[in-house]
Amino acid sequence: MASIRDVAQKAGVAVSTVSRVLNNNGYVAADTRQKVLHTMEELDYMPNEVARNLFYNRTNFIGVMVPDIAHPFYATVIKYIEKELYHHGYKVVLCNTVEKSDREKEFVDMLRRHIVDGIIMGAHSLEIEKYRNLNLPVVALDRIIEGLPNICVDHCKGGRLAAEALLHSGCRNVVQVMGYRKVQSYSEQRHIIFSEVMKSHGVQVNSVELAWNLFDFQEYINVARKTLDDMPDVDGIFATDMVAMAFIKLLLERGRSIPEEVRIVGYDGTSYAESCSPSLTTIVQPMAELGKTAADAVLKLIGGQTLETDQILLDVELRQGSTTFS
Amino acid sequence: MASIRDVAQKAGVAVSTVSRVLNNNGYVAADTRQKVLHTMEELDYMPNEVARNLFYNRTNFIGVMVPDIAHPFYATVIKYIEKELYHHGYKVVLCNTVEKSDREKEFVDMLRRHIVDGIIMGAHSLEIEKYRNLNLPVVALDRIIEGLPNICVDHCKGGRLAAEALLHSGCRNVVQVMGYRKVQSYSEQRHIIFSEVMKSHGVQVNSVELAWNLFDFQEYINVARKTLDDMPDVDGIFATDMVAMAFIKLLLERGRSIPEEVRIVGYDGTSYAESCSPSLTTIVQPMAELGKTAADAVLKLIGGQTLETDQILLDVELRQGSTTFS
DNA sequence: CTGAAAGCGCTAACAG
């Protein structure tokens, strides 16, 4: 593999001259430039990015940590992170943290090891404590980590919209399925609001907790089955899209009609919600915007700028499906 | 940020000594080691990975190119690629090539620019021609690119299994939905076999072609609608999981019963297939194995080894759902 | 306009 020195030698110029035509800066005579360009072509030269990165003290990589890449929510957000970053010359380094909380600490060390220039943290960060308030280019994605700027979705509104949808559809006895409690997560706020709104209207609210925020449909089926067995009179359900689909499946199997007997509101707005039958009424998170905004935020931090606010709150909306009355 | 020189200076030793304790090689007196270790602690030292990478001429990154990260098939495969790579000290650099065929060339250049050590190519590679037979650490994932080793799924068997399932369920007039033709893809082989098997049993096969291999559910719905309008007598459908779900939705809306009137076999075995209602009979691709195998293959190439075969073929199987008779 | 030289942070001979 030809190096800059090989090019210089063959072209009969100094390496610095080659460097100058490479980066298009400094003065270089037209014919010298041509000669160098030609030699590069001949030698099929490609600059070694690692070497320039060492000099510039950057890598053009952004680490993106998520609990599960295969979950449609994260997969979609990452798609848009990648897209935005790409337009700015950065690349995404993936880190799936599922079942490996210590991987998070390790991943954050990537910043100090100069493996990545910044981090978008979409995972539960137990070990991130020591990096708080350090003004490192790290942003939290859809979760609140003290001392880190975050890009979140208005989950309070999400919870309220879900409650209103079920209320409007005439529910009197609902159940909501919540994430794993131990993982203190801002997004779970929606369940507090949901509960408040429902109760203020005299509706009975039962809460079921998942054992773990894992993406495992069979597990969801189990939870749904147990819930329906324990509370046969439930007439409304509020849960993540995928959990909601488990309920749909079970309810249909048991011959219950949707939405006549039971109404369901999902959360996330993944493609699952629109592709299933009946299509799920769901609270949609703006995944594209979330990704783009998070990407822009780290980029800004890397550029030495500061974010105007510690929290950027994105809007949610309800997408009407066939599991509630419109 | 403290460098190795700072540590050496403060500890009163040479940089090479620090380097030795860092890498645990060469002889270092126990107390010298302690002193150095202590100083590292004090200075909160972290080695600069870019510098060592420059020396070692590697990066520990593997580029993974896919047409669409958000597609559940790719998202899942990537999850397992990441997992396997992680265990070997490598990280995944993502590249979504959707609607940007020139990004592929650029991405392949990453190899020569020393941005990544290897590439797993899960995208349609129009521009990869010049890299053929170069013995670079590049493997094709679920597609055949001449001159590149590939890890594929036995799509012929997949097509046959699908045909047999529909045959067994009594179909006499089926339609199969194929990917975009222009993108010459090995995985489309299944449709040839499918067609052959069906026809050899005297079954009428119609083929519908998608305009683009894009992941867009609304588009799938349109295709399904047009297909059902054009061929109202269809009693069997063979399509990707997501396309199959569009058919399910439309058929149910039109009051057709599944599988009594129309039977459906999906392809991919994504989580969509099991979470929808009725659950989809589908040909499942071994996504976990696919990811692990591809990762191991690039790693092997990077290690200078050669693969025993140019093609590694993984098995598929049928997962029985409720859209066919069992 | 161009070349020589120093240096980014780290590793690996090679002498002591």
Next chain:
DNA sequence: CTGTTAGCGCTTTCAG
């Protein structure tokens, strides 16, 4: 066992 030195491939002063 430890320090000195050269060098990975590139960029950037600094002199001409």
